[in-house]
Amino acid sequence: MIVAARLNPGETLGDRIMKVDHAGEHGAVCIYRMQRWFARWRAPDLLPELDEFIAHERGHRALFAAELQRRERRRCRSYLLCGLGGTLLGISTGLAGRGAMAATTVAIERVVLRHMRTQIDALRGTDPGAVELLQRIICEEQEHHDLSAARLVPGGFWSRLIDPVVAISTEAVIWLGMRL
Template identity: 45%
Template sequence: MTNSLQPALPLPFSTPSLAARYLRVDHAGEFGAIQIYRAQILIGRWLGRAQVAVLEDFLAHERRHLATFGEVLAERGIRRCRSFALCGAGGYALGLITALLGERAVMACTRAVETVVNRHLQEQLAHLADSDPRAHAAVASIVHDELEHRDVASEHVGRDDTFTRAIDAVVAAATEAVIWTGMRL
């Protein structure tokens, strides 16, 4: 027990603000997306798939997004998320698996990831609008690209069937799990 003359015991670590957790998870998520696209491009080139150019365009966006969040984290002296490596390894595995399943699986993967990500980005924007203008601007700067990825992927998937719905369900659940985990690490 402490009294007013005794200093409180310091915590072994500080609890990051909600904005900091958003930024860290977004940064890790962008790294995961980069790894998904890298794996899909690798397999796509190997198999001579037409969608490689679209994936390379998406990859360029994701690299820019990673840099955006990296800059904001650096400005604030915030370390990256503890789930960063998990996002990278999981993203690469997801990219390889979906690439081996075919072009529709690749695009269903992108659509599922971006659907979940965009829902979370909208929640972040609503929360950050009045509380953290710099974090809000960083999140807002990527929304257009992420919506475009989702929409282009949806066009490539075409009509849904059992296969694409199964990929959607698995990938969306995995994406939600990674976000949930990252927000708590």
């Protein structure tokens, strides 16, 4: 079920989802950018993977921005909050190292993938443009999840510590974005 959205006059559910997902992609760019900065010292072998993640997330953000422009919609009011939160999360997990970075990606992508699949179900038949865009992005988000999950020790320290905090925070930001 899609989180109840407070829609502005003339705004569709698809419009709101595009706005919230655009803000979320901005947050992801900020997370990976800061993790990459610290990975130079903490996990240099992750640099190529983080570069790929950043490129994907920038591409996703650009796709959502283009869709918002096509719909003549402004970005979500949570855009800057997502950027700030992503920067702080990227700094803290980047400092902590490879396990923390991987656990963060797994937690966020798990929540994001679930939301995107729910969004597709809710918009199927009413907003084919949004459905097509979400379907294009899901494969790369799944790749981020799977690559990071392969780096984690099942039930390890970072997963137990970071997963619930990051998952709840991601849910909260989505909830807030759907209401702003």
